Amino acid sequence: MSLPHAILTALLEKPSSGLELTRRFDRSIGYFWSSTHQQIYRELGKLEEAGRIRALPTAVTARGQKKEYEVLPAGREELAAWVALPEDPRPVRDPLLLRMRAAAVVGADGIGAELRRHLALHEAQLAEYREIEERNFTPAPTTDEDRLRYLVLRGGIDLETFWISWLTRAIADLDG
Amino acid sequence: MSLPHAILTALLEKPSSGLELTRRFDRSIGYFWSSTHQQIYRELGKLEEAGRIRALPTAVTARGQKKEYEVLPAGREELAAWVALPEDPRPVRDPLLLRMRAAAVVGADGIGAELRRHLALHEAQLAEYREIEERNFTPAPTTDEDRLRYLVLRGGIDLETFWISWLTRAIADLDG
């Protein structure tokens, strides 16, 4: 649904091979649209077949050979059209909240440790975002593109901040 | 993965038919583990076959006939075991943030309207949560079960609050 658009965005920022794309997903786009290399290769194949991207001709076509892709005009148009489409927020589906609800019914043994573990994970993620913020957005961005990108990062920061404060409260509540 | 556990939790709270379950998902468990009636019926079938739940004998077995399910001991044990399992937070996958990132590349035409639309949706959701809070958790809960349930609701409230403040900021940023 959205993965092809995530890939088009990444490829517009910089033409890449499948593996490069995978790595960039791990530390950028993947923060808010995660994916595995298998899925990325599959989508690259489909996008190429659909005429939205093409492999740069320099590369030899053989297995184990690096293959760089770039976005074709049709791909850019497709992405621009998608950006303009309205789309409702997806329904929430969070295993931890569900688990808490189940714990209310069958007992909450050991859930405190799980909450603390999650807290640490979210704190680590927040620290990562803060680093990116310092590295890329200090001083404050001036171009429209960078303002948008900064807003997206702020989304990640605020989201982690939400989790941290909720988890902290939950832990205190359960202990008290 | 988690849907069967969501169903077990709901059925433990109160034995129900498929459609009742679907309705309760729409205004309770579904707030953090959404599902459709088709999926619910499918899972009910699997859970019954696996011996975790059973249809109450009162009902006639015919299509279009209401069929109530209750949880068997095996189902409760299964749920309790699941609650104790550690599980990492799922990677974020948010279309709106992705869309903003794409907008940074192909242009942000009309994204302001989309942000405002989402803001309204999240405000409505928050209002719904507030109502539930007032109805069910005022005065403050005393039992452990209710404390856990209230924490889950607080999660929903805080999450909507995060979105509202992020969206408000984003709208201001883009206008300014």
Added chain:
DNA sequence: GATCATTGTGCAACTTGTTGCACAATCGCT
């Protein structure tokens, strides 16, 4: 008593995402 909306159950086809693995080229080391 025919028809229509509602309640209720469910199948089938499809799309998306996950997991596990296979295989090819390249580079550094000894």
Added chain:
DNA sequence: AGCGATTGTGCAACAAGTTGCACAATGATC
């Protein structure tokens, strides 16, 4: 030259979620 680590591409099987539809019973309405 041979070996292993790394880089790189990709298939196959499966699990989970979505979409569209079919069909049965019940109660209300004319």
